[in-house]
């Protein structure tokens with residue numbers, strides 16, 4: 088049923104040569120998306136399976152591989168999946184968010200074709216429709232280094248993916264109803280590790296097995312809905328080696344705070360007495376702490392894991408300090424042989440500063456989340472298609488929010504938000520959180536330099552404390568309560584890109600926007616044409632395809 092074909096010949100795909108670059112191998116997948124019962128916390132819930140699996144299958148790829156995934160939606164509602172952190176150079180057509188793609192109708196299929204161009208690292212995919220993400224449809228996506236490119240650590244004995252997340256037993260339909268009626272999701276029912284929780288009764292199957300003396304790589308991603316999680320291994324330290332596509336300075340950590348949407352790769356050496364140990368995930372910044380565990384087993388080990396769990400850190404100042412220890416390894420490479428640090432982002436002049444403040448308000452009695460006074464609503468025609476077909480006027484207006492928070496942030500309107508970004512501008516974005524809830528933001532299509540964060544209000548003098556040398560280039564950044572976080576990036580990837588809250592109830596109720604980056608020359612050097620086979624919907628359905636870019 089689940090067919091995975093690996094074919095290194097590309098000439099078959101001559102028709103779509105622009106999407107599938109010549110020379111690089113192509114991985115083919117067929118995914119069957121269905122409902123099925125899952126019970127990560129022991130309570131049966133209607134889940135979303137991919138080829139019968141929850142979590143979904145791991146995608147194991149190598150830099151520059153072309154990935155072709157034919158997704159069959161066998162649910163009774165529209166479905167769409169996004170590749171969190173895959174940059175889709177010139178190709179926002181494949182980003183799989185509702186601003187770029189029509190959802191796959193029930194009973195239909197859509198084939199994603201994208202290349203993991205010039206990327207390495209640990210990523211994940213997940214659904215963006217309804218509240219599907221709450222019950223599955225997510226999985227790990229790894230991009231290995233090419234054989235010729237040195238990796239700054241010895242080959243691990245094995246490479247494991249650990250997806251952790253909060254979980255709600257209510258199911259996605261009830262969660263969606265709660266949000267549609269303008270109420271708050273409340274707190275999660277528990278936490279899972281790869282869709283499971285160890286019971287601790289001595290009968291738990293191990294999540295992973297290690298051999299004494301060997302070193303293993305764990306790719307840890309938070310695929311949850313709204314809760315930051317602290318992850319740690321009983322009796323073992325973690326050596327951080329990679330974060331969202333960048334090699335980091337290899338510091339050792341007893342535990343790591345992983346915010347929603349973030350991924351870390353760590354090395355764990357099996358250097359303890361051979362027996363079982365727990366890997367532990369605990370909720371952070373919540374009134375009631377929830378902890379879940381999974382078993383790590385030493386091969387030929389003797390003895391159960393000790394019930395004494397290492398405690399999680401307390402308070403968020405610890406987490407802010409931990410963020411400050413993350414450094415880009417300037418001399419290490421990433422996907423290319425040249426050192427990461429050869430791109431000197433600190434010496435580029437900022438051409439635009441965008442300050443975004445999140446708020447939670449009632450609009451007509453219903454809870455909405457907004458950025459600079461506008462709460463995003465999804466038009467029925469994807470923004471990107473509206474732009475391509477030249478019918479923007481009928482779908483959205485550009486720049487409905489100002490570049491800084493309005494003085495009266497209590498007035499909230501509902502509208503699409505599309506920022507008109509000038510191609511290749513070097514932009515500073517400051518996320519300002521005046522609320523008491525933690526935030527986590529992701530930008531698709533890019534990685535950015537996470538140059539600073541601090542408590543209090545942002546002001547221009549704070550730039551003096553930015554890390555302009557070795558901030559990690561990554562795709563998701565947290566913002567602590569009553570704090571700010573700043574990122575820098577060049578908008579050099581043409582397309583329509585989603586800047587979203589990864590806190591999924593906030594995302595669903597409007598805390599997101601899009602950045603439109605248009606090729607000034609309408610050039611194929613900057614952006615691919617609308618691929619054949621892309622689904623159309625809304626007002627562009629049935630419209631004749633506009634003439635393609637020609638050069």
Ligand SMILES: *[C@@H]1O[C@H](CO)[C@@H](O)[C@H](O)[C@H]1NC(C)=O
Pocket residue numbers: 088119120121159161
């Ligand atoms: C997908 O799963 C459904 C339900 O199990 C099954 O009826 C269908 O044949 C499967 N389709 C494919 C393409 O595997």
Ligand SMILES: *[C@@H]1O[C@H](CO)[C@@H](O)[C@H](O)[C@H]1NC(C)=O
Pocket residue numbers: 147148149231
């Ligand atoms: C993933 O791909 C790499 C490179 O092709 C290969 O060496 C490795 O065995 C694969 N891992 C799994 C789990 O398939």
Ligand SMILES: *[C@@H]1O[C@H](CO)[C@@H](O)[C@H](O)[C@H]1NC(C)=O
Pocket residue numbers: 157196197198620
């Ligand atoms: C749907 O799947 C069929 C059978 O694999 C394939 O030929 C077709 O191209 C797919 N359609 C889309 C829109 O991807």
Ligand SMILES: *[C@@H]1O[C@H](CO)[C@@H](O)[C@H](O)[C@H]1NC(C)=O
Pocket residue numbers: 238239335336337338416417418419420
């Ligand atoms: C940084 O990368 C270099 C080159 O790969 C490596 O030799 C070095 O150990 C790394 N430094 C740290 C602190 O991780």
Ligand SMILES: *[C@@H]1O[C@H](CO)[C@@H](O)[C@H](O)[C@H]1NC(C)=O
Pocket residue numbers: 434435436
């Ligand atoms: C950056 O701005 C400064 C001050 O305006 C100017 O002197 C400098 O030439 C600019 N640098 C670049 C690379 O444009």
Ligand SMILES: *[C@@H]1O[C@H](CO)[C@@H](O)[C@H](O)[C@H]1NC(C)=O
Pocket residue numbers: 485507508509510
């Ligand atoms: C977007 O900005 C560019 C300048 O970068 C400008 O030429 C263009 O007219 C703007 N488009 C809209 C719709 O405002």
Ligand SMILES: *[C@@H]1O[C@H](CO)[C@@H](O)[C@H](O)[C@H]1NC(C)=O
Pocket residue numbers: 607608
């Ligand atoms: C647009 O095309 C012209 C001619 O090919 C080229 O000189 C110019 O640099 C291009 N502009 C951009 C912004 O790419």
